[in-house]
Amino acid sequence: MRTILVALMIAGMSVPAAAQEFPGTLIAGYYMTEFSIPKGWTLSYKGEEQGQQVFIMDRDLDAHPQTSILAPIEQVRRLMCGDEQLSGMVNGGTVVRVDARDKRDGKTSLTRGPTLTRC
Numbered sequence: 001m002r003t004i005l006v007a008l009m010i011a012g013m014s015v016p017a018a019a020q021e022f023p024g025t026l027i028a029g030y031y032m033t034e035f036s037i038p039k040g041w042t043l044s045y046k047g048e049e050q051g052q053q054v055f056i057m058d059r060d061l062d063a064h065p066q067t068s069i070l071a072p073i074e075q076v077r078r079l080m081c082g083d084e085q086l087s088g089m090v091n092g093g094t095v096v097r098v099d100a101r102d103k104r105d106g107k108t109s110l111t112r113g114p115t116l117t118r119c
Contacts, residue, residue, distance in 0.1 A: 022053045022094065027086065031079045040064035043075070046099070052115060055098045062103055072098045073114050081119035090119050 024045030031043045040060035047054060057072035076098040080086045090096060096116040102109055 022048065024053055024055065027079070028055060031075075035075075035079065037075070038064070038067040038070055040067060041072075041075070043079075043098075049097075052095045052097045055096065056101050056110075057098055057113075058101045058103075060103045062106065068102075072100045073116065077116055077119075080116060087119040090116060 024047070028043045028045045031037070037043075038059075040063050042058040044056050044058070045054075046056050055076060057075065059067065059072070061068050076096060080090050080096055098113045098116075100111045100113055102111070
């Protein structure tokens with residue numbers, strides 16, 4: 001998976017910045033397959049919103065309440081800043097936001113999260 005992500009990033013560098021497509025779905029898949037993640041958490045890519053690349057972290061806090069002390073932005077920081085290519089995107093001006101969709105007491109709520117602008 002890492003090879004695919006790197007190849008996609010390298011291929012994207014040859015395309016003008018305005019025409020580049022942010023590989024959010026691929027990045028979320030990379031996180032889900034290659035990282036150790038908190039139990040009951042799932043990262044997905046929502047798309048671009050007001051110039052920000054938006055991810056959603058689904059958290060099942062009914063099944064795994066002990067993970068509620070962890071912050072989704074820290075997981076995304078670990079993902080985006082732990083890889084040279086991805087940190088280059090963030091430091092180059094890509095703004096990433098992670099929203100939390102929490103299941104608690106059988107109800108689901110969506111909370112707009114903070115942004116990551118630098119690594």
